[in-house]
Amino acid sequence: MQHVIPGRRVRKLPWKEWVLFLAFVSPNLVLLVLFTYKPLLETFRLSFYNWDLISPTKKWVGMDNYTDYFSDETDRYIIRNTFVFTFATVCSTLVFGLMLALLLNRRLRGRDAARTVLFAPYVVSGAAIGIVWLFVFDPRFGLVAAILDRLGIASPNWYNDPNYAMPMVIIVYTWRNLGYAVVVYLAGLQTIPRELYEAARVDGAGSFTRFRRITLPHLSPVTFFLLVTSILGSMQAFDIIRVMTQGGPLDSTKTMVYQVYEQGFVNYRVGAASTVATVLFVFLLVVTVLQVRFLERRVHYS
Template sequence: MSELEQAIPLSRPESRTVPAVRSRRLSLHRLKLREQLLAYLFLAPSLVLFGVFLFYPLLQSVYLSLHSTDPAGRIAGFIGFDNFAALLSSGLFLKGIKVTAMFTLLTVPAGILVSLVLAVLTRHLLRGKRVFQLIFSLPVVMAVGSAAVIWKFLFHPTLGMLNYLLELAGLPPVAWLINPDTALLSVSLMTVWMNLGFNYIMLSSGLLGIPEELYESARMDGAGGSTLLRRITLPLLSPTLFFVLVVSVIGAFQTFGQINILTAGGPIDSTNVFVYSIYREAFVNFRFGMGSAQALLLFVVILLLTLIQFKWVEKKVHYQ
């Protein structure tokens, strides 16, 4: 150090900036903490609703699945994983999953395909477009119970409209809900119609997001209708199709209302989907432990199916 520096001590710049930096960091930390508290304050009503109607029932199901209940539905004792072992060894789980998987295969692809065809046909409809859109969207406003009652009259073996139309066509009547071979197909037909409104609205909205200039450019290059569908419509509509697929699969595995009203799981358990089996075990036989174990297994199955769809099916989705 030189004599001049010793005679006139100079203050270091960093010594003055350290307190300012610390003060700035403290203020930023307080601001961030205040924003987080404000965010949680706005989220509090939703978190309370989720806690009361989602998390608490989930924890209660876990608790009940580890206990046995008496005929009145009261807790009898802790049995661990015996409910799960009995459920898997009895074949009830596999049978319910098999019926539910068949129901899903009958409803999800058909529902998406019919809705896609209707959405594509009404996209370029010039006259009466709003009327057709209203008609195709009507099922979304109907309750499951009301729709099931209407279709129960349509499926009536002697007074139903469907068998009446078959007789007019010279065909024999069908025991829609009575025959085990046709019961699941009949309920699936009603479910496809009931889900038509939601699927149609979602796919129509997705089609509106596709620029018309792409179709005009492709037509100028000589592309036909099938080429436009394969090269433009389906790739650009794939995010909406993927969303509808995931929601439809989850909804199919949670189906209950139409099964309860139309067939009550019969005949011969041909329509005994997994959710109806849970209802029967818990609220008919008052075996809440077994019903809770089934509900948890169904949750695991739906979670795995959703993860599989996001892992493999989403690879075919074009987000740009």
């Protein structure tokens, strides 16, 4: 690390080091420009046009796509679905992930096997998971129906009832991502010094006090990281919804990402799809900035 001494100028890097720096950085910058920034700007530009993806000409409509989007009741309902789905999946993933991590951090028989089983769904294709869970939630022959039948409860029609379709998708998405949260929390738990817990026991602190005063503060960087990544992932969830419900019934599970797909590649309304994508990008940007701006202040970096 180069220290600046008062009264002296900072030594400039020789041109050879600049060339070496550019040689390492340029490939990444080129890929970012081609596959991230250029599509982003092109999406924003297309949101001001009416185009069917086939016609060689695009019709300029200005802000009409945005006006139609925010004035349509169905679009507002889909925005609400997106935030409900994100809130439910993120909260359940973090809460259950922390609980399982605390359990698997103990010396239990079969602990390593349990960790592997929990993490496995995260690396499996979302489409494959959706197909498997379609059978699990089958109202006649599925595992959930069998369990509810033992309890004397009739299984709801998860696929066709708008009141149960969203909870079904939330359960499946949470189950898929739970192992990732568990592994990250386990890594954070193993960095907490054991001496802190021993000192707290000597002082007479109970289990809940140790959890609140030691575990949670030291896991705050991990929680902050999981919160940011989980929100970004949940707001862009697509594969499980596509396989299990296709946004139905009655748009009850349709989110903004699925709407982008539907408008662009089913209805061939590229302008409307680009509008939804742009609004989603703005939502993600605002949420991320707010998290970094306000929540990171409470992160305890030891």
